[in-house]
Amino acid sequence: MKNIFFSLVVIFFLASTSEATVPCGTVDMKAAACVGYATGKEPKPSPACCSGLQQLAGTVKTVDDKKNICRCLKNGVKAFAGVQDKFLSQIPAVCNIKVGFPVSLNTNCEAIH
Template sequence: MKSVVFSMVLVLSLLYCFAHFSNAAIPCGTVDMKAAACISFATGKDAKPSAACCSSLQQLARSVKSVDDKKAICRCLKAAVKNFAGVQDKLLSQIPNACKINVGFPVSMNTNCETIH
């Protein structure tokens, strides 16, 4: 009887931990990988976002499950653009529309990620 109760407690604990960690925000490494194909457009080297850029960002948008995910993506993108010289804010803001993605917040280097809902 004790082993059955112990097993049930163990299984429930594992399920709780799995559920808790599966709701974690999207990591910056994933965001950076998905957004990398958009740098040429964001710096003005390409006239429009590439198919790879749009496809990757559409995949990222589909992975959003919560407001925390949106905030995490926003913070990651803001941190990443600082590493690339020549990124133009006006071009960044055009990417969601050009790629037909509804992100639910303004895409800008000046966006306050904490106010996203």
């Protein structure tokens, strides 16, 4: 299952530190709980959304890890109709995740550093 958060969330996790490149399946699984908020169907990100993204952020060790997670999230979000940038961009702040770059459907993953 691909999840929308590749991009919104994808991007927040990228700013952390930890281990080697995370598989897209893991990224999708960690971001899945954020779809309701990203589509505007839920008033705030669920605890599972924030927890999953914080765990994902904890796996980032290199810039390549950030870029990979970003790519996974951007591809995953395509599977969900109705994902809105205005909600995606709020997830890092609401979940207290420091990303270091704007979270958006339009984020250029290759420009992340």
